[in-house]
Amino acid sequence: MHNIGFFVYPGHQILDLAGPFGAFESVTKVAGRSLYTLHVLSSDGGLVPGSGGLSIATASIGAASFDTLVVVGGEIAPMFEPREVHAVTKLAAMTPRVASVCSGAFLLAEAGLLAGRRATTHWRVAHRLQQQYPNIKVEADRIFVEDGPVWTSAGISAGIDLALALIQADHGIEMARLVARELVVYHRRSGGQSQFSDLSQMDPESDRIRIALTFARDHLHEPLPIERLADAAHLSVRQFGRAFHRETGKTPAKAIERIRVEAARMRLQDGAEPVEQIALAVGFTDPERMRRAFVKLYGLPPQAIRRANRRDGLAQDPTK
Numbered sequence: 001m002h003n004i005g006f007f008v009y010p011g012h013q014i015l016d017l018a019g020p021f022g023a024f025e026s027v028t029k030v031a032g033r034s035l036y037t038l039h040v041l042s043s044d045g046g047l048v049p050g051s052g053g054l055s056i057a058t059a060s061i062g063a064a065s066f067d068t069l070v071v072v073g074g075e076i077a078p079m080f081e082p083r084e085v086h087a088v089t090k091l092a093a094m095t096p097r098v099a100s101v102c103s104g105a106f107l108l109a110e111a112g113l114l115a116g117r118r119a120t121t122h123w124r125v126a127h128r129l130q131q132q133y134p135n136i137k138v139e140a141d142r143i144f145v146e147d148g149p150v151w152t153s154a155g156i157s158a159g160i161d162l163a164l165a166l167i168q169a170d171h172g173i174e175m176a177r178l179v180a181r182e183l184v185v186y187h188r189r190s191g192g193q194s195q196f197s198d199l200s201q202m203d204p205e206s207d208r209i210r211i212a213l214t215f216a217r218d219h220l221h222e223p224l225p226i227e228r229l230a231d232a233a234h235l236s237v238r239q240f241g242r243a244f245h246r247e248t249g250k251t252p253a254k255a256i257e258r259i260r261v262e263a264a265r266m267r268l269q270d271g272a273e274p275v276e277q278i279a280l281a282v283g284f285t286d287p288e289r290m291r292r293a294f295v296k297l298y299g300l301p302p303q304a305i306r307r308a309n310r311r312d313g314l315a316q317d318p319t320k
Contacts, residue, residue, distance in 0.1 A: 005041045005066040008058060009084045011075030014050045015156045016101040020070060023163035023179055030178045043087035051075050061087050069095040073102025085110050099151040101159035109133040117147040122155035141298055160185055204247035208233040216256055220263055220283045226252045261293050268306045275302050
């Protein structure tokens with residue numbers, strides 16, 4: 001039996017707890033037998049209020065030992081209370097595998113558990129984590145990161161991805177697939193997948209700009225000057241440029257470049273297609289232009305992102 005302790009503190013985010021907790025709980029239903037025992041812990045035990053005011057019953061950390069410790073995210077300031085840091089430090093010293101969801105990475109960092117390691121957190125606070133703890137290599141655009149016995153994930157829904165990856169590490173890929181199906185979620189978002197989609201972030205008000213974005217997505221392999229996009233939207237170039245920037249916050253050229261990079265990244269994650277072929281398929285005139293765009297957006301060239309995804313895949317599926 002694998003014992004998992006979920007550590008919470010005043011101001012925790014309930015969904016950061018409920019998502020992974022529900023994933024591990026579903027293993028029993030799928031397997032037909034108990035493979036995990038789940039415990040919600042706090043430094044002192046008792047009712048602990050969450051960020052929305054909802055309190056949850058917890059056990060004190062006591063002297064119990066666990067196989068996995070999951071530190072839940074939430075409000076960051078309460079994490080730095082000495083009793084919270086001490087509790088996590090004590091628990092981690094007796095636990096072979098430690099994980100965090102969302103901003104829970106700050107508590108792991110304050111306890112010294114991320115020093116010299118790769119880690120991620122919610123994109124909104126990733127820069128703060130890097131600044132506050134320069135000895136961590138923060139990979140801000142990752143869904144989750146595994147670095148030895150320490151796992152970290154992005155926010156809320158990424159906690160489910162983290163739990164599925166841990167279930168897969170414990171019981172194989174088929175078990176993780178069955179649990180994902182039970183939860184009605186997509187299995188297996190790679191840890192290296194982007195936390196957010198540029199195309200999904202651009203949600204224009206008008207049908208004409210939406211039509212232009214759809215046209216761009218369907219014709220990425222072709223030249224897409226502003227004149228062509230304006231024509232698709234049935235606007236003059238001047239009208240289109242102003243409306244596009246007003247509704248998306250980006251110039252058409254910048255938006256198209258980011259959409260192309262995102263499309264290329266998805267193809268890098270999905271297979272072994274040559275980088276040169278991917279560059280042409282998404283509309284970059286040559287691989288060097290795509291490389292520069294990747295470095296500008298992600299801080300890494302395409303080949304490094306592909307290697308990271310292969311490493312994640314091998315770690316999660318030992319049959320590969």
